[in-house]
Amino acid sequence: MPKVTYTTKKGLVQSGGSDVVLTDGVLRIRGGTSSANPAGGMTVAYQAAAAPGTSNQTITIAQLKTGILYDDPEGAATWTLPTAALIVAGLPGYAVGDCLDFSVINDATAGANEIITMAVGTGGIAAGNLLVAAPNITEDEENSGSAMFRIRITSATAYTVYRLA
Numbered sequence: 771m772p773k774v775t776y777t778t779k780k781g782l783v784q785s786g787g788s789d790v791v792l793t794d795g796v797l798r799i800r801g802g803t804s805s806a807n808p809a810g811g812m813t814v815a816y817q818a819a820a821a822p823g824t825s826n827q828t829i830t831i832a833q834l835k836t837g838i839l840y841d842d843p844e845g846a847a848t849w850t851l852p853t854a855a856l857i858v859a860g861l862p863g864y865a866v867g868d869c870l871d872f873s874v875i876n877d878a879t880a881g882a883n884e885i886i887t888m889a890v891g892t893g894g895i896a897a898g899n900l901l902v903a904a905p906n907i908t909e910d911e912e913n914s915g916s917a918m919f920r921i922r923i924t925s926a927t928a929y930t931v932y933r934l935a
Contacts, residue, residue: 780861781835783868819875822849828891831860834921840875843884849874854893854929857921870921871934878904878915888919890931895924898933 820833824844831852833839839849851857858864878884888900905915918934 780863780868781870783863783865785865826850828852831856834870834872835860837871838873838875840877842877842879843886844878846883846885846887848887848889850889851891851894851921851931853891854923854925854927856891857929858923858926861923864923866923866925868923871918872921873916873918874902875916876902876904880905880915888917888931890929893928895928895930897930900931900933 817836819838819840820829820836821841822829822833822839823841824847826848828850829839829852834852834857843849852860857870861868861870874886874888876884876886882904884904886902888896888902890896890900902917903913903915906913920932920934921929922932923929
């Protein structure tokens, strides 16, 4: 069984071992049944989504750690990810191979030509399509208006961002 460590600066990190460590902050994992959830299951508390703003933006590590970037770009926009140095600095105790997942939701008017282009910061390499088009519900729903990404730290000065979905 993997060891899971949680810190407010780094989030969940999986490594060898068989325990869960909470070094700071609050981690709420709820399981089982209750009067509010009689069917049972598990819920996890997350931070609120980050709203980067309209037009071109430089995304911060704090925004990435919320797990969701959600906004209406109000026109074509480029959202630039942090540099590798800023990502590493924002994840104390990182190890090469650590990953940070996040989603981008383009809240533009459905069918509008308002594409968010995700760009890598210094030290970043892109793998996959980094364009997040506005939702298109009029043409067989080929654009959902959202995308999932993973940043993988490849060294102290580099990362790769992958488009997952």
